[in-house]
Amino acid sequence: MDGARAASRLRVVLGHLGCPSAGAVIAHPTSGAVPSASFHPQFQYTRDNNVLSLEQRKFYEENGFLVIKNLVSDADIERFRNEFERLCRQEVKPAGLMLMKDVTIAKSKYAPSEKVITKAQDFQEDEELFRYCTLPEILKYVECFTGPNIMAMHTMLINKPPDSGKKTSRHPLHQDLHYFPFRPSDSIVCAWTAMEHIDRNNGCLVVLPGTHKGTLKPHDYPKWEGGVNIMFHGIQDYDENNARVHLVMEKGDTVFFHPLLIHGSGQNRTQGFRKAISCHFASADCHYIDVKGTSQENIENEIVSLAEKLYGVKDGVSLKDVWRFRGRLVKGQRVNL
Numbered sequence: 001m002d003g004a005r006a007a008s009r010l011r012v013v014l015g016h017l018g019c020p021s022a023g024a025v026i027a028h029p030t031s032g033a034v035p036s037a038s039f040h041p042q043f044q045y046t047r048d049n050n051v052l053s054l055e056q057r058k059f060y061e062e063n064g065f066l067v068i069k070n071l072v073s074d075a076d077i078e079r080f081r082n083e084f085e086r087l088c089r090q091e092v093k094p095a096g097l098m099l100m101k102d103v104t105i106a107k108s109k110y111a112p113s114e115k116v117i118t119k120a121q122d123f124q125e126d127e128e129l130f131r132y133c134t135l136p137e138i139l140k141y142v143e144c145f146t147g148p149n150i151m152a153m154h155t156m157l158i159n160k161p162p163d164s165g166k167k168t169s170r171h172p173l174h175q176d177l178h179y180f181p182f183r184p185s186d187s188i189v190c191a192w193t194a195m196e197h198i199d200r201n202n203g204c205l206v207v208l209p210g211t212h213k214g215t216l217k218p219h220d221y222p223k224w225e226g227g228v229n230i231m232f233h234g235i236q237d238y239d240e241n242n243a244r245v246h247l248v249m250e251k252g253d254t255v256f257f258h259p260l261l262i263h264g265s266g267q268n269r270t271q272g273f274r275k276a277i278s279c280h281f282a283s284a285d286c287h288y289i290d291v292k293g294t295s296q297e298n299i300e301n302e303i304v305s306l307a308e309k310l311y312g313v314k315d316g317v318s319l320k321d322v323w324r325f326r327g328r329l330v331k332g333q334r335v336n337l
Ligand SMILES: CCCCCCCCCCCCCCCCC(=O)SCCNC(=O)CCNC(=O)[C@H](O)C(C)(C)COP(=O)(O)OP(=O)(O)OC[C@H]1O[C@@H](n2cnc3c(N)ncnc32)[C@H](O)[C@@H]1OP(=O)(O)O
Pocket: 098, 099, 100, 101, 102, 103, 106, 107, 119, 121, 154, 176, 179, 228, 229, 230, 231, 232, 303, 306, 307, 310, 311, 322
């Protein structure tokens, strides 16, 4: 192929990819149309800024997740751990906070403590824990996926308990987007930070690389003999042949992942409570969608009836209202969400 034909061929390919820099190729036909070092095929899942290396960007584009080692300091993690213990002992009761127990002990009457609570959810009104969602080192990376207007939409401190033998400490394989009535999905990212060494023994995250390129799958409760925790929906039919990667992480390591990435976590075979802190961020430019008539309708119904039960909210409340109420701006402008 001569230079002119090669350039024309590349234009066609780039045109198909919707790449705006295709024009640059036309402008420099004599350059032989060889992509320069700074030229990248259009990236879909990451934004142009100088935070991620080209290698890191390519990794996220291909795999749907990216681990940044040693991102959160030991001192901060110590503070999150202390505050979590205070919340479990109910020394403080921030508005909206939900404390979850494992299904195997949900109906028992243990005094709340960090050995009973498996998850503290919605800590947006707890100043000490919410610091996690405002850490500059976290937001610096989040911005690579969401752009500059950033909302913290969902917060959790997960305290995976030693498994009772019923395997209820597992989290079934799922896509977080199932829970979210906002789009586009490419402007949403989860940050998940290990608060200690986490591996297959204490139930690390398991991810199916590349599945962020697929669509949202229907979710429902898995049919597990030993029971399943409330709202732990899973994907019924995923590709059994897809590679599974166990993310072994050290204290402070943080994984950023796409809301369509299929992931879960295994059982905790140790006697310790495995801790991680996480936040789902979204671009404030995202918009809400109506999930009625979609596969997300089942979780909407569950969440809305819980909201009615817990907060006495009535008729006409939708999933969107629940999320609008819980979301917090952490950077830039609150545009839509
Ligand atoms: C405004 C409401 C908003 C709700 C938002 C929930 C949003 C979830 C979005 C998550 C998106 C993030 C990404 C994916 C993450 C996937 C998840 O992890 S979702 C799972 C987490 N879900 C929750 O934490 C749901 C919220 N939890 C709670 O509200 C409470 O933990 C609770 C379930 C209401 C229990 O609160 P408690 O004060 O202990 O209430 P009780 O009166 O003791 O129990 C009420 C009732 O619920 C049963 N139960 C309690 N725990 C469990 C459990 N782990 N599994 C199954 N069932 C449980 C308990 O037995 C009681 O049942 P009864 O029949 O009414 O007696």
